[in-house]
Amino acid sequence: MVKVPAYARYEYVTRKSQQFLIENKVTRFPIDPFHLAEFNDIPVHTYSELSKLRSLSIEDIILKVGSKDGFSAFDDGIFMIFYNDVDHVAQRINFTIMHELGHFYLDHLTEFEIPPRNLINPFKYHSLENEANCFARNVLAPAPLFSKCDQRDIELIASTFNITLKAAKTRLDFLEKDFSNNCLETYRRTEFHILHSEKEEKMMCNLCNNHLNSNYTYCSNCGNNSYRLVRKEDKIMIYSGIEVDSKGKAVICPYCSNSEPNDLGDHCHQCGAYIVNKCSNQKGFNCGTNVLPGNARHCPVCGDMSTFNYFRVLGPYHIERPSIPSLNQYENKPVDVPVHDDDLPF
Numbered sequence: 001m002v003k004v005p006a007y008a009r010y011e012y013v014t015r016k017s018q019q020f021l022i023e024n025k026v027t028r029f030p031i032d033p034f035h036l037a038e039f040n041d042i043p044v045h046t047y048s049e050l051s052k053l054r055s056l057s058i059e060d061i062i063l064k065v066g067s068k069d070g071f072s073a074f075d076d077g078i079f080m081i082f083y084n085d086v087d088h089v090a091q092r093i094n095f096t097i098m099h100e101l102g103h104f105y106l107d108h109l110t111e112f113e114i115p116p117r118n119l120i121n122p123f124k125y126h127s128l129e130n131e132a133n134c135f136a137r138n139v140l141a142p143a144p145l146f147s148k149c150d151q152r153d154i155e156l157i158a159s160t161f162n163i164t165l166k167a168a169k170t171r172l173d174f175l176e177k178d179f180s181n182n183c184l185e186t187y188r189r190t191e192f193h194i195l196h197s198e199k200e201e202k203m204m205c206n207l208c209n210n211h212l213n214s215n216y217t218y219c220s221n222c223g224n225n226s227y228r229l230v231r232k233e234d235k236i237m238i239y240s241g242i243e244v245d246s247k248g249k250a251v252i253c254p255y256c257s258n259s260e261p262n263d264l265g266d267h268c269h270q271c272g273a274y275i276v277n278k279c280s281n282q283k284g285f286n287c288g289t290n291v292l293p294g295n296a297r298h299c300p301v302c303g304d305m306s307t308f309n310y311f312r313v314l315g316p317y318h319i320e321r322p323s324i325p326s327l328n329q330y331e332n333k334p335v336d337v338p339v340h341d342d343d344l345p346f
Contacts (some may be wrong), residue, residue, distance in 0.1 A: 004112045008130035010234075011181045013106065017138035018187040020105050027192055030162035033097035036079060042104060043208040044097065046085035048190035060087050064271035070096040092163045095136055098122060102135030103128070134178075140170045143179035145192050208235035208317055221317050232340075237315055239243040241295020242277070242308060250275040254313045280310040 014134055020026075024036055037044050047061050056064070062084070065071045069092070072085035075158040081100040083093055105110060108128050132330040158168040203212040210221040216226050221239050243251045249266065252259045256271040266276040279289040279299035287302040308314045 001113045002111060004125050006126050008127045008134065010131075010134055013131045013134045014178050014181040015104075015183070017102075017135045018142075019185060020135075022187060026139075029141070029192065030160065031140065032138075033094050037097060037101060039103070040104070042079050042081060042101070044081045044083065046083060047121055048083055048085050059085070072100045072103045072109060079104050089164070091158065091167070093163065093164055094162055095167055098136040098140055099132045102132035106131055106135060107216075107233055109192070134174075137167065137171050137174070138178055139217070140167075142189050142192060142326065143175055146166065146172075146175055187260065195275075204236055208239075211236045211238060213300060218298060218300050218303035218308075220293065220298055220300040221294040223303045225303065239295045239297075241293065242313060243295040246291075248264065248277045250277075250292075250294070250313075273339055274307060277308040277313075280305045280307045282310060285330055289298060 005215070006041055024039060026036075034044060038318060046328070047058050050056070050061055054061075055322055062068045065082075068084055068086070069082065073080045073082065081097060081256055082103075083096045083100070085093070088096075095179075108130075108131070112125075116238070140163055141157075154168050154172070156166050157163075157171065161168070161171075167314070169245070204210070205212055205219040205222060206226040207223055207224040208219060208222040210219050212219055242254050245251060250268075253268040253271060253273060255273040255274055255275075258268055258270040260270070262269045266274060268275050268299050277292040277294060277296060279285075279302065281287070281304060282305045285302040285304055287299060287304070289301045292299065292306050292308075295314070296306045297314050298304065298306055306314075
């Protein structure tokens with residue numbers, strides 16, 4: 001057992017959060033903290049359950065453990081999490097569970113000198129609480145994913161990562177600090193993806209403003225693999241193309257305008273041109289994508305050129321593309337939130 005550190009070890013905790021994502025094979029967001037607790041064999045209980053078990057009111061529990069959100073306990077070799085399920089929104093509960101998972105993964109209850117009841121008091125052990133906060137924000141909303149979000153829209157960020165508005169603002173405020181901390185090489189190579197709700201938001205290519213399917217890695221229009229989430233009502237560029245059937249075959253030959261149906265082969269039976277849009281496999285990835293939309297210039301699976309692009313059936317996409325402002329101009333825009341972790345209101 002060692003003494004509790006006087007100050008939070010932010011660089012160490014940031015690396016541990018990255019290690020946690022790798023070990024738990026987390027690549028898609030938002031994540032479910034309850035699932036991660038179950039995956040790590042950590043039981044999670046509510047204040048309501050504890051209230052019935054100990055015949056205590058919720059208020060008594062809050063006073064006893066010193067937290068209105070949740071706490072961790074380590075008893076007979078078992079790590080447990082308790083959270084307040086009364087009058088707390090799901091987003092706040094998500095952060096609470098991840099905060100307590102941080103105590104577990106950072107070995108706070110086993111490495112340091114904690115009271116006999118093995119409870120972490122947020123007032124007495126401020127540095128450990130700050131470390132758990134740092135862990136939670138870097139697991140729930142990893143810094144690399146913010147290249148895929150419009151950083152001007154706090155509400156969209158909160159919705160994207162299923163966190164509160166306050167947590168979203170704090171995430172932005174400490175984005176540069178967390179990103180600058182040493183990253184594990186495996187973490188740098190990890191492809192993170194944001195799942196999105198079709199009702200509220202959609203993904204847009206950062207380069208050409210084309211709509212991106214969350215099941216794929218690359219933009220089918222320009223081949224770029226950098227995207228951002230935007231609101232449903234935001235305008236997404238729809239690029240023109242060739243009308244194709246369910247097999248990706250042109251309904252009308254783009255070379256000779258033959259419209260006579262032909263189910264045999266992949267070539268026009270009048271001029272002999274290749275008229276099926278699929279991955280060209282010019283780079284030898286062999287992704288097996290045999291059917292693409294008529295306006296796809298690239299394969300969304302591997303990023304290679306489509307056959308319509310390779311054979312110049314489709315012209316350059318930038319001819320249709322409007323002027324697109326870069327998000328870089330907003331990256332350093334100040335956000336009116338606390339600037340010290342010690343003041344974070346989690």
